[in-house]
Amino acid sequence: MTKLRVYEYAKRNHITSRQVINKLKEMDIEVSNHMTAIDENVIRQLDQVFGKNQQTQKIKRDHQKRQKRTPSQQNKGSNKTNQKEKGTKSGQSKANGNGIKSPKMEPTSKVMNDEKIDVKSKKGKGNSVQSKMKEEKKSDQEYRPKENKVFKKKQKGKGAQKQKQENAQSQQQKKEKELPKKITFTESLTVHELAKKLHLEPSEIIKKLLMLGVMATINQSLDADTIELIASEYGVEVEEKVKVDMTDLEAYISKDDSEKNLIERPPVVTIMGHVDHGKTTLLDHIRHSKVTQLEAGGITQHIGAYQVEIDGKKITFLDTPGHAAFTTMRARGAKVTDITILVVAADDGVMPQTVEAINHAKAANVPIIVAVNKVDKPTANPDRVMQELSEYGLIAESWGGDTIFVPISALTGEGVDQLLEMVLLVSEVEELKANPNRKAYGTVIEAELDKGRGSVATLLVQNGTLKIGDPIVVGNTFGRVRAMVNDLGRRVKSAGPSTPVEITGLNEVPQAGDRFVVFDDEKTARQVGEARAQKALQENRNETARVSLDKLFDQMKQGDVKELNIIVKADVQGSVEALSSSLQKIDVEGAKVNIIHTGVGAITESDILLATASNAIIIGFNVRPTTNAKRMAESEKVDIRLHRIIYKAIDEIESAMKGMLDPEYEEKVIGQLEVRTTFKVSKVGTIAGCYVMEGKVTRNSGVRLIRDGIVIYEGEIDSLKRYKDDVKEVAQGYECGVTIKNFNDIKEGDTIEAYIMEEIRRS
Numbered sequence: 001m002t003k004l005r006v007y008e009y010a011k012r013n014h015i016t017s018r019q020v021i022n023k024l025k026e027m028d029i030e031v032s033n034h035m036t037a038i039d040e041n042v043i044r045q046l047d048q049v050f051g052k053n054q055q056t057q058k059i060k061r062d063h064q065k066r067q068k069r070t071p072s073q074q075n076k077g078s079n080k081t082n083q084k085e086k087g088t089k090s091g092q093s094k095a096n097g098n099g100i101k102s103p104k105m106e107p108t109s110k111v112m113n114d115e116k117i118d119v120k121s122k123k124g125k126g127n128s129v130q131s132k133m134k135e136e137k138k139s140d141q142e143y144r145p146k147e148n149k150v151f152k153k154k155q156k157g158k159g160a161q162k163q164k165q166e167n168a169q170s171q172q173q174k175k176e177k178e179l180p181k182k183i184t185f186t187e188s189l190t191v192h193e194l195a196k197k198l199h200l201e202p203s204e205i206i207k208k209l210l211m212l213g214v215m216a217t218i219n220q221s222l223d224a225d226t227i228e229l230i231a232s233e234y235g236v237e238v239e240e241k242v243k244v245d246m247t248d249l250e251a252y253i254s255k256d257d258s259e260k261n262l263i264e265r266p267p268v269v270t271i272m273g274h275v276d277h278g279k280t281t282l283l284d285h286i287r288h289s290k291v292t293q294l295e296a297g298g299i300t301q302h303i304g305a306y307q308v309e310i311d312g313k314k315i316t317f318l319d320t321p322g323h324a325a326f327t328t329m330r331a332r333g334a335k336v337t338d339i340t341i342l343v344v345a346a347d348d349g350v351m352p353q354t355v356e357a358i359n360h361a362k363a364a365n366v367p368i369i370v371a372v373n374k375v376d377k378p379t380a381n382p383d384r385v386m387q388e389l390s391e392y393g394l395i396a397e398s399w400g401g402d403t404i405f406v407p408i409s410a411l412t413g414e415g416v417d418q419l420l421e422m423v424l425l426v427s428e429v430e431e432l433k434a435n436p437n438r439k440a441y442g443t444v445i446e447a448e449l450d451k452g453r454g455s456v457a458t459l460l461v462q463n464g465t466l467k468i469g470d471p472i473v474v475g476n477t478f479g480r481v482r483a484m485v486n487d488l489g490r491r492v493k494s495a496g497p498s499t500p501v502e503i504t505g506l507n508e509v510p511q512a513g514d515r516f517v518v519f520d521d522e523k524t525a526r527q528v529g530e531a532r533a534q535k536a537l538q539e540n541r542n543e544t545a546r547v548s549l550d551k552l553f554d555q556m557k558q559g560d561v562k563e564l565n566i567i568v569k570a571d572v573q574g575s576v577e578a579l580s581s582s583l584q585k586i587d588v589e590g591a592k593v594n595i596i597h598t599g600v601g602a603i604t605e606s607d608i609l610l611a612t613a614s615n616a617i618i619i620g621f622n623v624r625p626t627t628n629a630k631r632m633a634e635s636e637k638v639d640i641r642l643h644r645i646i647y648k649a650i651d652e653i654e655s656a657m658k659g660m661l662d663p664e665y666e667e668k669v670i671g672q673l674e675v676r677t678t679f680k681v682s683k684v685g686t687i688a689g690c691y692v693m694e695g696k697v698t699r700n701s702g703v704r705l706i707r708d709g710i711v712i713y714e715g716e717i718d719s720l721k722r723y724k725d726d727v728k729e730v731a732q733g734y735e736c737g738v739t740i741k742n743f744n745d746i747k748e749g750d751t752i753e754a755y756i757m758e759e760i761r762r763s
């Protein structure tokens with residue numbers, strides 16, 4: 001025999017938990033409630049009390065149940081016979097281990113027939129019964145607890161009054177719905193909700209709970225265990241439904257795009273590169289030469305993205321130079337870019353932001369096409385660019401690599417067509433496809449509040465076709481697509497895959513990088529949008545789980561982190577290299593270090609963005625974050641580790657990966673001492689005769705010597721004495737002699753502050 005919980009024992013023996021609890025208390029056995037487990041010995045002792053009565057109890061219960069269900073039978077005088085019959089039946093069901101059965105599951109056909117006859121006969125009685133029922137409109141629960149007594153008394157009693165009363169009760173019970181076979185719930189139910197599902201009065205549930213030792217009110221929420229327990233008391237099955245997160249937008253995107261529905265879609269291209277290398281000039285050139293040329297006289301408008309057509313094929317450009325669009329979106333979890341054009345000025349070569357751009361693109365796994373710009377300049381040296389980029393793994397095809405290099409002049413337009421052709425070529429290789437015949441989803445490129453039009457958002461349709469009137473959820477906003485304008489400023493009715501469009505009709509302004517999904521109906525869109533807005537309000541956006549060294553080991557154990565992405569910033573290139581190569585050599589089973597970006601100089605906002613987008617930590621060696629970067633790191637919860645000694649930085653990372661990070665310490669001041677006199681002893685140095693003003697001082701304390709409010713020295717105690725004896729500790733109100741290691745400039749009137757370093761739990 002194993003352990004049983006009180007309620008399980010009670011159920012097994014057909015008694016109430018309360019009875020078991022009371023008996024256990026009588027037996028001086030500690031028990032807190034119906035969930036308390038009782039062991040074999042106790043079960044045996046209980047069996048001696050309840051076991052014998054088991055059969056009797058069972059018969060009593062069956063009797064009660066029958067009375068509840070078919071009181072009319074008693075009137076007919078068939079009660080006794082039925083009781084016997086049913087007693088036997090219940091006995092069988094018990095032998096089957098079914099426990100308490102719901103009334104509905106037990107009635108014999110005879111009982112049912114009797115009931116039918118009974119009801120009919122009552123109907124015949126017409127209004128008298130009805131009015132009686134009204135008169136005695138007491139709910140069933142008033143009878144139930146005392147049922148046995150009530151019925152017995154009533155049976156004994158004489159007269160039509162009682163007869164009618166019983167008939168009325170029977171009628172009432174007939175009216176009552178039968179117990180359900182099964183109930184379902186999500187997470188929890190209140191007493192009221194459970195009662196409703198079980199077709200019972202809440203007071204009945206409350207009583208049941210009380211018998212199980214639980215005090216509950218009608219609005220009290222019951223957990224899954226309690227719901228199951230109560231339902232099992234009535235023989236009702238329970239099914240807990242897992243709550244679907246209605247705020248998860250991805251869940252609304254059907255993933256059943258079969259290959260046959262997919263057709264080629266235009267690539268989405270971002271232009272990146274160092275300051276002044278010609279990004280804007282290139283974007284402008286493409287737009288003006290291609291767009292306006294196609295749409296003679298058309299007014300191009302800035303909607304954050306535009307499309308051009310080359311040989312009948314379209315290319316979508318994200319019209320935000322620099323990394324801003326790319327990285328902010330990626331930092332927010334959106335992947336929109338298919339191809340990156342890396343612009344490098346041939347007269348300037350690879351510069352810090354070029355490297356950053358390479359690392360951003362690599363981290364996002366986006367193919368790079370190099371546009372070697374400004375080749376029209378006499379000082380242009382494309383070979384040098386190729387040479388320099390090869391150091392970053394971008395090797396030109398002509399040099400045996402697989403990176404496409406196109407020499408261009410964004411100013412004159414030379415080579416730009418070839419560049420666009422290359423974009424189409426890469427796009428073909430990437431096999432970019434989408435299904436235009438489905439509901440659209442995609443990402444917000446830009447959004448703003450327009451005085452006249454309200455919330456205006458530029459969306460990039462990534463799959464499907466967006467149409468006017470579509471019910472839509474965009475980030476935490478929702479609405480119906482009221483109007484759509486394309487990159488040429490024209491009103492359109494629909495927008496297919498890779499098309500940027502500006503829409504109005506949203507209730508609020510979404511954010512760049514937000515996901516949008518089209519819904520079947522406006523009602524669901526509204527519900528989801530509102531639920532998302534509510535959720536966003538509740539949870540601090542910054543709480544997103546970013547990798548942090550303190551939690552790294554746990555995150556690794558949970559399988560959340562398998563690669564530790566690191567950004568290394570240092571004061572000189574030599575340190576960057578030394579630190580990076582040492583970090584890469586760290587060998588911890590099940591995890592590896594992945595240096596995603598390195599650089600010389602302060603930690604900037606761009607580093608934080610990359611860390612956010614790639615879930616990386618930043619190691620700063622002899623450098624500090626800029627004020628803005630620091631603020632951003634705090635809000636984005638990016639872990640920055642600053643070091644001055646290389647091996648310490650490596651140790652820290654290795655320990656974190658092994659789950660052996662040294663404990664963190666916090667300083668705790670334990671006492672204040674006043675220097676009342678000093679003695680100079682040749683071999684020892686200056687001895688300070690002190691008085692412990694506050695707290696205490698211990699032999700192993702750290703000390704700070706303070707003079708006129710200024711910390712003169714910070715160090716360790718060399719000796720702590722009372723009279724001639726070395727002591728471990730001197731408490732408040734006592735005098736002592738103190739010497740400080742390697743420090744003798746102690747003066748009368750100085751204050752010595754004693755502190756210890758206390759280990760604090762890592763969060």
Ligand SMILES: Nc1nc2c(ncn2[C@@H]2O[C@H](COP(=O)(O)OP(=O)(O)OP(=O)(O)O)[C@@H](O)[C@H]2O)c(=O)[nH]1
Pocket residue numbers: 273274275276277278279280281282321322373374375376377408409410411412
């Ligand atoms: N000669 C020559 N000059 C160019 C070329 N492309 C750009 N420039 C010039 O280089 C300067 C910088 O160009 P931008 O397009 O503003 O460079 P950017 O990369 O967008 O610069 P930021 O927006 O500051 O990052 C401008 O004066 C351009 O006219 C080119 O192909 N040839």
